[in-house]
Amino acid sequence: MTDTKAFDWRRFLLMWSAEWADGLADDEGRGADDQEARRARWLGSPPASEERVTAAEKRLGRRMPPSYREFLKVSDGWRHAGGFVWRLAGTAEARWHDDASGLAVMFEEYLDEGSEYEEWREAGLWRRGLQLDVESDAMYVLMDPEDVDEDGEWAVYTWAGWQAASPVRHASFLEFMRDMHREFHSLRALPRDGAPVFVNDTTRRLDAQVEGARTAALRGDWEGAGRALEEAKGYGRPRAGGLGDQIRLLLGETSTVCFEGLVTDSRYAPDLLPPSIAEFAHHSYRDDSTLRFHLRGADDEMMSRAHATLARVRDRTYRYAPGGPFGEAVERARELARWGDTDGAWRTLRDALPLWEPLGPDHLAPLGWIADPLLGPLLTPERGRELLSAPRGGQAGDAPRPTADLDPAGLAWLAEPSPGGGRVSYRFVLVEGVEPEELPGRLADEGGAVLGEPTTWSEARGRARGEGGKYPSYEDRAVMAVGRAGAGAGWSFAFDYDPGPFSPQYFVSPAAAASAGTRAVVVWCGLRDRHGESFFHLSVARDGAEQYAVTYAEGQVRSDGEPPRALDPSRFLDGMEPRPEAERLLLEAVAQEFGARLPRRAIDGGRLHTVTTRSWTRAPRDGETYLVVEIYMGREPRGEQADPGR
Structure with a gap:
């Protein structure tokens, strides 16, 4: 005051x-x-x-x-x-x-x-x-x-x-008069025909302050730099807004970011245009009529570049690919992210910051990766502050304290509500000693099956609905997210976010087919199932043959083979009913037995490759029938499947 x-x-x-x-x-x-x-x-x-x-x-x-x-x-x-x-x-x-x-x-x-x-x-x-x-x-x-x-x-x-x-x-x-003085400066700073260049002690002080803030930001003092730039921006000083917007973007304040003239400068456009276009795409609802206004000052060549970038951002094909040693680290981070290791990807990106080189004197941090569909989900406000606190661009300073990893160990996190509380049942397959690219050959029954492009859970669910008429309606083919089950764990996984009802009499575990030459584990859990019944299934196979399977469903436990004591469901059941913490205990036991983990952030909020598996239910046998009901909601028919024989 x-x-x-x-x-x-x-x-x-x-x-x-x-x-x-x-x-x-x-x-x-x-x-x-x-x-x-x-x-x-x-x-x-x-x-x-x-x-x-x-x-x-x-x-x-x-x-x-x-x-x-x-x-x-x-x-x-x-x-x-x-x-x-x-x-x-x-x-x-x-x-x-x-x-x-x-x-x-x-x-x-x-x-x-x-x-x-x-x-x-x-x-x-x-x-x-x-x-x-x-x-x-x-x-x-x-x-x-x-x-x-x-x-x-x-x-x-x-x-x-x-x-x-x-x-x-x-x-x-x-304060009113000081604000009016700032307003006077911000208006005078705009080019005007016939007016002298607006230079005085105030502008010289603030321009020196902007340059000092740029150096401070590169050394890691983003808070001090931000305050200095904000003051200079209030007076309309050139560079202040464009530099400050780079800090704001990494803090998650995207709605206030425009980068002023930097985004349309050919030097900075490779790194600043993609995140600017991504923010436009998020709010434009495919109305591109205001893109030129969004990129004020862009010439025709830059607008052509912007439209091409917008198309790649919308169809999720934009790829952040800077050059040099930093670009090589970005590629390694991208490879980790696409298989679910988002913590490893962030560490790789963060550790490579000393290798990053600004595109010009008004470039404060790498930003193009935020628009990359695989790298963008790595950003959190905490990680944004960590990046801003790291010395870079040839400046020296103290390295910031690393932010904590976001993925918990093991599998027990699945027992917690998902974002929005939507996950009440799930199933996954673990295959030991194979890469994720090999899973289509183990989980799908069609020759030449390949992985789908990385998608979010909602996109994967839409794809599953779109394929509903491609297969016999009694089949339960899952579109599953694919990745690595923990760095160094030696497992790959396929995960289904929202399976249909579990029918033990028709269920066929994919464990045996997936285990050729190795081990495979299948877990299907619905102890909070919205269909009204609690169930849990675990099956383990090796070299193409099932070793053991345990199933709790309809109040009964069925065991095939001899599961180890650690995985005996009776340890987690009380009078044939699950104890409240049974799901967490079961998941902890599976994680400890096999040393596997699943990446929470990638599964709940990232983008992962997908595979459409063979059916998890068997075909009808002689004498069994099934009924298909189509319910019309508006103009779109919606198929509903009944179990075979019902």
Whole structure:
């Protein structure tokens, strides 16, 4: 908080006046008064005496807030407060607004019994506020005698109908004037025909501050850099917004990011255009008409490049591929991410930061990877801060403390609710000593079966629905996510997020077929199943033959073969009913027995390759029948399958 009594109003107002006078074009000004102010290099009026201030307070019936009083003693009024207030009131012109504008009724129309107190107080401002604007571009400036801080300062509110926003609050008259000085600078910084270059002590100080912030950011002091850039941005200094947006993007503040002119600069476009396009695609709903506005200043060549990038972002084929040693590390990280090891991918990307080289002097961090469908999900706010805290781009500094891995060990996390609470049953296959690319040959029964492109769970579910009419309706073919079951564990996995109902009399475990020359494990769990029944199945096979299987379903346990004691379901059942923690204990036992784990972040929120398996249910036998029911919802038929023989 600024000490209003210690603030040097005269120095501040003289500086502002000189900057205004030096920045005017020859033909600029609103009349003779402006020309006189330019010659005098003074936007104010003579100071008001204490007697004059006291007389105004007597007329208004209130003592003025401290910072406005101090201002009046230096200048009894002001011209050109920002860009839209042409004359600001002094002692003679300050007056109670008393809803002279009729705006109180308009603001009150939006209020009801559910409105917050602050909303009611804001609407009442138009009846009680002290009006300070005398001439303006329909901009109101009101001090609120009921919004007072501990120092007696009244908040100042500014509003114009053409802003299409709520009134803007300034903590005091002093803060209002400082904000208007920033607004004046931000407008003067824009190119104007015939105007001199806008350079003064303030711009030189802020431009040096921007350069210092760039170096600080590369050393890892992103917080200090962010504050310095934010101040410079408020004054409209070039570079400040584009540099600050790079920090904001890594902090997850994507809605405020545009990179200013950097995104359309051919030097920086390879790294800044993809995340900018990805954010546009997220909000555009395939309406591309505003893309040119989104990329203000882009020429035709850049727009062609932007549309090509947009197409790749939308169809999930965009691939972040920088050059050099850092690019080689990115490729390794991408390979880890596509098989589910997102923690390993992040570590690889993070550890390679010293190898990263900026594309130019206004480049603070690698950003193109955020638009990559495999690498983008690695980002969290914590990891964004970690990246920003790491020295890079040839700068020295202390390495930040690494963020914790996001994937828990083992399998027990499956017993916890999924994001949104949607996962109530699941099944997975583990195959030992094989790569994920080999799983189609072990889980699918069609020659030449290959992995599908990486997808999210919702996309995989849509694909499964789209294939519903491709196979006999009694079959239970799963579209399963595929990856590695833990770094160094030696297992690959296939995971089904949302299987249908478990029917033990028709179930066929894929473990035996998947285990040729190795071991395979199948788990199907629904101890929180939405179909109303609890069940658990485990089968283990080696070299093409099932070794043992245990199934709990319909209140009964069935065992084939001799499971190890650690996997005996009776350990987790109480009177043939699962104990509340049975699912977690069963999963912990499986993880310990086989040393496997599943990647939570990739399964719940990432993108993984998929495979469509052979059916998990057998074909009808002689004498068995099945019924297919189609339910029409709107225009789209929706198939529903009944079990064979029912």
